[in-house]
Amino acid sequence: MKLLMIEDNESVSEMMKMFFLNEEWDVTFKYDGKEGLDAFLEEPSVWDMITLDLNLPTMDGVTVCREIRKVSSVVPIIMLTARDSESDQIIGLEMGADDYVTKPFSPITLIARIKALYRRSLLSEEGDGRSENSVDEEFDIVTDYFKINHKTREAYYQEELIEGLTPKEFDLLMTLAKKPRQVFSREKLLELVWDYQYFGDERTVDAHIKKLRQKIEKVGPQVIQTVWGVGYKFDDSGVKE
Template sequence: MKLLMVEDNKSVSEMMAMFFKKEGWDAHFAYDGNEAVAIFSEDPTSWDMITLDLNLPGLDGMQVSAKIREISQAVPIIMLTARDSESDHVLGLEMGADDYVTKPFSPITLIARIKAIHRRAEMSANATNAPVNDNPNDFDITTDHFRLNSNTREAFIGETEIRDLTPKEFDLLKTLAQKPRQVFSREQLLQLVWDYEYYGDERTVDAHIKKLRQKIEKAGPQVIQTVWGVGYKFDDSAVAADEK
């Protein structure tokens, strides 16, 4: 794995360099936002992962993430920050981050997050590059009012496509839709969608659910429901009511 860590605290970078070396990863480091964008821009397709501190000299982490996303939608970004509010989580995801780790963090936890996001990115790339069946009705998830095709990475409410889903939002929607009306806890969704054990950061799920719902509502009635005190479920029964 070729990884770029953008972190202005050299002590943190030096500590993580040891862990990256142990994993056998090709790790590179940038210490301010402008440097990070310049390094990434030299060869965007060569990078497998970016860890990005929020508080940086020059361009801050949000600005760096936005500029990287202008160049590449594919490279996974894990945002690192001492900020710990839901609004920061949501804003980071809106700027293109795939995951969000709050400082101080355990190096082992960060390594696990990186591995999980990398595995998911490879799975998404393989699905995107897989041969696509020419039959437009070949959907692997179909309910009365919802269809999802994993090969084309498309999802529809009725005849309207849910547009601009990120890889993580698509995986989250697919996981819920595979078992309609089953309630998934946040811990379960972290394991199934992010592919890592629960480390206490449920807001990663909540922030992605918020963005996913916004995109669903542009296509039709809401199909992701909150079960208070438990988690989330897929339920498209409201689509029929809305169509009457």
């Protein structure tokens, strides 16, 4: 794995360096937001993972995340924040981060989060075969109004592309659409989409659902429904022409 860690706290970087070496990962450390962004922009396609501190000199983590997402919607990003504030975490997710870890954190926890996110990104690249719902060889999922292609990572509403989906937003949509009208709890979505069976924050799911809904609504009606007290489901059966 080739990882870019943008972190201004050198003691944190030094601590993580030992764990990264143990994993035999190729890691580049940057201690400034602008320097970190420049490192990414030099070769955007080479990075397998980015860990990004929220509070950085020169350019804050939210801005760096937003600029990275203008170039790549697929590189996995984990936001690191010293603030145990829901608003800061949600802002980071809404800017395109796939996950966040709150400081102080256990290095083992961060390593586990990185591995889980990386594993999911590899599965997304490889594809997971055709859904039993598929009736069109070009698409994995075809409903009355939606078509989803896992290999191209594209989703369409009545032939119109849903633009700008991040990896996790696409995975959420595909997971829900594979089983229309089935209700998924937030815990189950964390397990299926983030690969978190024993840890994770349900607010991560809520933030990604919010962004996914906003992007769907640009081309069509809302089909990701909240089932209060339970979770979420995909249902386009009530869509009106």
